[in-house]
Amino acid sequence: MxxxxxxxxxxxxxxxxxxGDLSSELAAYYGGPVYEETESKYRRREIPIREWLRQMAKMLPPDLDLLRLKSLEWAExxxxxxxxxxxxxxxxxxxxxxxxxxxxxxxxxxxxxxxxxxxxxxxxxxxxxxxxxxxxxxxxxxxxxxxxxxxxxxxxxxxxxxxxxxxxxxxxxxxxxxxxxxxxxxxxxxxxxxxxxxxxxxxxxxxxxxxxxxxxxxxxxxxxxxxxxxxxxxxxxxxx
Ligand SMILES: [Mg+2]
Missing domain, CATH: 3.40.50.1000 (HAD superfamily/HAD-like)
Structure with missing residues (x-):
């Protein structure tokens, strides 16, 4: 400090x-209907954000360079x-x-x-x-x-x-x-x-x-x- x-x-x-929320945008882009389902559960507070992250991560392609490029493209x-x-x-x-x-x-x-x-x-x-x-x-x-x-x-x-x-x-x-x-x-x-x-x-x-x-x-x-x-x-x- x-x-x-x-x-x-x-x-x-x-x-x-x-x-925008880049994590949500990436999850929505790659996750489709699974994203919608997980996001709905999170919004109803049926799952905490840590579980949201765990489930959404599974939908992302295992290519951090690609994901970084997408994020840089979308970020405002x-x-x-x-x-x-x-x-x-x-x-x-x-x-x-x-x-x-x-x-x-x-x-x-x-x-x-x-x-x-x-x-x-x-x-x-x-x-x-x-x-x-x-x-x-x-x-x-x-x-x-x-x-x-x-x-x-x-x-x-x-x-x-x-x-x-x-x-x-x-x-x-x-x-x-x-x-x-x-x-x-x-x-x-x-x-x-x-x-x-x-x-x-x-x-x-x-x-x-x-x-x-x-x-x-x-x-x-x-x-x-x-x-x-x-x-x-x-x-x-x-x-x-
Ligand atoms: Mg935020």
């Missing part, structure tokens, strides 16, 4: 930094992201990217757009070719026992807050709710906004990164009551 950092942004990648950076990174630098704030998608395309996409060196840290899953010759996803940042997330964004948020710095969470997906609920300020769009409504989490709606630039430094808050999981405990709370 940078010495003297005022606050930290924890930013989702797919559907947040990029306008959301309006204002470059200026947001400049703003964060001026504010002496840290930008952490936390992704629970396939993730292998994140650095190439950021590099292509001249953004990679402006990001302080990236936490993501590892997608690779397994010993069986098929695509497999490893989750180096998963909780020890919680089965829900591949990448425990709540743990990343808590780790920052333990340094005394408040966190602004920026995301779009329903699974962002776990990291968002622990954050001092939530910026939510799309399905994250819907689940914030569902769980009564206060949030700022956003459209592009110029909306994020307008957000002031929040106070450090104790979010344990409203949190949806316990990264230092057993993980997801009962009934969530």
């Amino acid at each position: 940078t010495v003297g950092t005022e606050y930290t942004y924890v930013v989702d990648f797919d559907g947040t930094i990029t306008t 950076i959301r309006t204002g992201f470059y200026d947001f990174l400049e703003h964060a630098r001026k504010k002496n704030s840290t930008v952490i990217v936390a992704s629970d998608g396939f993730g292998f395309y994140i650095e190439p996409v950021l590099e292509k757009h001249g953004l990679l060196e402006k990001i302080d840290c990236i936490y993501r899953n590892k997608t690779m070719i397994g010993e069986d010759g098929k695509i497999t996803v490893q989750n180096p940042y998963a909780h020890v026992v919680c089965p829900v997330c591949g990448n425990c964004k709540a743990a990343h948020v808590m780790a920052v807050k333990e340094t005394g710095k408040p966190v602004i969470y920026v995301g779009d997906g329903s699974n962002d709710r776990f990291g968002a609920a622990w954050s001092d300020q939530i910026c939510a769009r799309d399905r994250l906004a819907d689940v914030c409504e569902e769980y009564g989490l206060t949030y700022s709606p956003w459209t592009d990164f110029y909306d994020i630039i307008k957000i002031e430094k929040p106070d450090l808050k104790d979010c344990s009551d409203r949190s949806l999981c316990l990264p230092k405990g057993r993980g997801i709370k009962n009934g969530v």
